[in-house]
Amino acid sequence: QKEVEQDPGPLSVPEGAIVSLNCTYSNSAFQYFMWYRQYSRKGPELLMYTYSSGNKEDGRFTAQVDKSSKYISLFIRDSQPSDSATYLCAMGGGYFGNEKLTFGTGTRLTIIP
Amino acid sequence: GAVVSQHPSWVICKSGTSVKIECRSLDFQATTMFWYRQFPKQSLMLMATSNEGSKATYEQGVEKDKFLINHASLTLSTLTVTSAHPEDSSFYICSATDLIGLAGPYEQYFGPGTRLTVT
Numbered sequence: 001q002k003e004v005e006q007d008p009g010p011l012s013v014p015e016g017a018i019v020s021l022n023c024t025y026s027n028s029a030f031q032y033f034m035w036y037r038q039y040s041r042k043g044p045e046l047l048m049y050t051y052s053s054g055n056k057e058d059g060r061f062t063a064q065v066d067k068s069s070k071y072i073s074l075f076i077r078d079s080q081p082s083d084s085a086t087y088l089c090a091m092g093g094g095y096f097g098n099e100k101l102t103f104g105t106g107t108r109l110t111i112i113p
Numbered sequence: 114g115a116v117v118s119q120h121p122s123w124v125i126c127k128s129g130t131s132v133k134i135e136c137r138s139l140d141f142q143a144t145t146m147f148w149y150r151q152f153p154k155q156s157l158m159l160m161a162t163s164n165e166g167s168k169a170t171y172e173q174g175v176e177k178d179k180f181l182i183n184h185a186s187l188t189l190s191t192l193t194v195t196s197a198h199p200e201d202s203s204f205y206i207c208s209a210t211d212l213i214g215l216a217g218p219y220e221q222y223f224g225p226g227t228r229l230t231v232t
Contacts, residue, residue, distance in 0.1 A: 008154065036223075043117075043206050043223035044157070088156060100147065101221065105156040 006104030136207030
């Protein structure tokens, strides 16, 4: 069993729809949960991070973490064609920035105009 | 702030040759840099963790004699793929974290990646 599971998609939705992206994990030591967006042939860029359980909102993006279920989600409201990318969840156990991250496989998202 | 660059962005080399990829932190000092490999439609797989002035720590299954990592300064780490073969063709991405490292693991900044094609 992989430490982090993510549905690879692809996922296609019409512009303006709400998008839900999810990851499950098995390692209860994970404390930090991140979502990255990666455009084709580019490096990942951090979208949001959450520490422990709870919700966090930033504009059209909402991240949710349920540690009891080992399940995290990213919601995108009012989706735009520019949101078309691969979304990667990532998790870390330690507090410090020099500790390694474990990534999901990524979900390819296409927003149809 | 927190910009990481990689050079080259794309390299083609012949089988059996070596190729060097540079990762630079442009506006901060990076005590730790990470090297990842990403195959098409797959996730980032951590290859090694590199601390300035120390030997890199390689993940299980990664050949340290084939993937040479040098982190000689606080702004530069290099990955050299020695005796490259077509199966080494991949997208190589580095990330860096700042000198103090007191932030969480979300404070890793990723480079734009280097596409290696071995013919």
